[in-house]
Amino acid sequence: MNVNDKKTTAKKTINWWQPQVGELEHQLIEEVLASNYLNEGLITEKFEAELARRLGVRHAVAVTSGTAALYLSLYALGIRQGDEVIVPDLTFIATANAVTMCGARVVLVDIDPDSLNMDPGAFEQAITPRTKAVIPVHVSGRGADMQAIMAIARSKEIAVVEDAAEALMSAHKGKLLGTHGRLGCFSFSANKTITTGQGGLVVTNDSDLHTRLKQLKDQGRASRGTGGDDLHPVVGFNFKLTNLQAAVGLGQLQLLDGRLKRIQEIYTVYKSELSGLTKIKIIGFNTEDGEIPQWVDVIAEDRDGLDAKLTESDIHCRRFWHPLHTQKPYLSSDGNFPNSSKLSKKALWLPSAFTHSDNDIKRVCEEIKAIEGHPVPARRIDRSG
Numbered sequence: 554m555n556v557n558d559k560k561t562t563a564k565k566t567i568n569w570w571q572p573q574v575g576e577l578e579h580q581l582i583e584e585v586l587a588s589n590y591l592n593e594g595l596i597t598e599k600f601e602a603e604l605a606r607r608l609g610v611r612h613a614v615a616v617t618s619g620t621a622a623l624y625l626s627l628y629a630l631g632i633r634q635g636d637e638v639i640v641p642d643l644t645f646i647a648t649a650n651a652v653t654m655c656g657a658r659v660v661l662v663d664i665d666p667d668s669l670n671m672d673p674g675a676f677e678q679a680i681t682p683r684t685k686a687v688i689p690v691h692v693s694g695r696g697a698d699m700q701a702i703m704a705i706a707r708s709k710e711i712a713v714v715e716d717a718a719e720a721l722m723s724a725h726k727g728k729l730l731g732t733h734g735r736l737g738c739f740s741f742s743a744n745k746t747i748t749t750g751q752g753g754l755v756v757t758n759d760s761d762l763h764t765r766l767k768q769l770k771d772q773g774r775a776s777r778g779t780g781g782d783d784l785h786p787v788v789g790f791n792f793k794l795t796n797l798q799a800a801v802g803l804g805q806l807q808l809l810d811g812r813l814k815r816i817q818e819i820y821t822v823y824k825s826e827l828s829g830l831t832k833i834k835i836i837g838f839n840t841e842d843g844e845i846p847q848w849v850d851v852i853a854e855d856r857d858g859l860d861a862k863l864t865e866s867d868i869h870c871r872r873f874w875h876p877l878h879t880q881k882p883y884l885s886s887d888g889n890f891p892n893s894s895k896l897s898k899k900a901l902w903l904p905s906a907f908t909h910s911d912n913d914i915k916r917v918c919e920e921i922k923a924i925e926g927h928p929v930p931a932r933r934i935d936r937s938g
């Protein structure tokens with residue numbers, strides 16, 4: 554029995570995701586309040602240093618969101634009007650919006666049907682003399698093919714900005730996602746493994762880019778000023794992450810290892826319970842390589858029917874994004890994106906919260922099997938503890 558089992562009742566609501574805050578976050582917030590320094594400060598620096606240490610990178614810059622992390626990364630690279638940035642068609646729209654906000658053109662490419670991540674061949678074909686960057690996205694924590702993408706990008710002198718918003722501490726071929734490219738971006742919004750409510754991070758090993766990021770996130774100052782007679786050598790924004798948010802982040806970091814372990818256990822239960830189904834296929838993770846299944850996703854023949862029936866049983870999933878080429882700012886024809894057009898309609902995130910017990914996950918699987926017409930053996934619910 555795992556630690557979450559004692560909360561299991563026969564028909565409780567099973568959410569797709571839910572964040573959790575512990576005692577430590579309350580205590581650390583109290584300390585920030587007592588210090589009367591609520592703005593970005595030493596607690597934010599501590600949060601950045603701890604994340605840099607865990608990710609094995611020289612620099613980590615905390616910002617207000619994953620979207621701000623992507624925007625700042627592209628802006629720091631000098632991406633502006635007239636430039637093109639290559640983005641996979643199946644991602645959260647923030648990836649593309651960050652490019653648009655820089656004034657550059659989003660060039661969408663199709664996905665690989667097995668991983669749902671950017672197809673490296675499609676990336677290569679989309680390169681033009683105006684291509685300045687590519688943003689591979691590690692959807693659900695599953696690594697895009699970084700070997701192939703890095704090799705193509707290097708040969709064409711294209712900067713790689715990884716969107717690792719969903720891939721904190723997930724590794725691809727033994728190397729942590731977000732640390733393969735020139736810059737890696739993370740999100741701490743409420744449905745991520747650790748959250749600061751909203752929040753984000755850029756990591757890099759490039760010291761010049763680091764200085765630039767620090768300036769850009771704080772009105773052009775490279776180090777904290779007074780707000781008065783400071784020097785502002787360049788134009789910048791205000792994307793500072795406050796001590797209050799960082800206090801929550803530091804508390805959440807203490808829970809990270811346990812959460813990473815738990816989400817791997819959840820994936821293992823799903824994998825064993827759902828193997829052999831014909832109309833629903835779990836999308837695999839390379840866990841031996843260090844991939845972390847932040848969210849468990851499946852391809853279902855009748856995705857919407859399955860989702861509706863699970864909802865009737867108070868089990869809540871999340872349907873995949875519409876492909877970006879179907880969203881008004883990025884309209885293009887389905888024919889250019891056969892894989893994302895077909896798979897986005899079939900892809901579903903199953904309940905994946907680290908707060909779920911094994912019994913919760915088994916109940917989801919039994920409902921799925923019943924919906925799909927598979928015989929479901931009588932189940933004993935462990936009510937001990």
Ligand SMILES: Cc1ncc(COP(=O)(O)O)c(C=O)c1O
Nearest residue numbers: 618619620645647718740741742
């Ligand atoms: C793939 C992807 N990119 C970017 C983002 C944007 O992050 P945020 O919501 O923190 O701005 C998210 C998260 O929501 C995401 O899932």
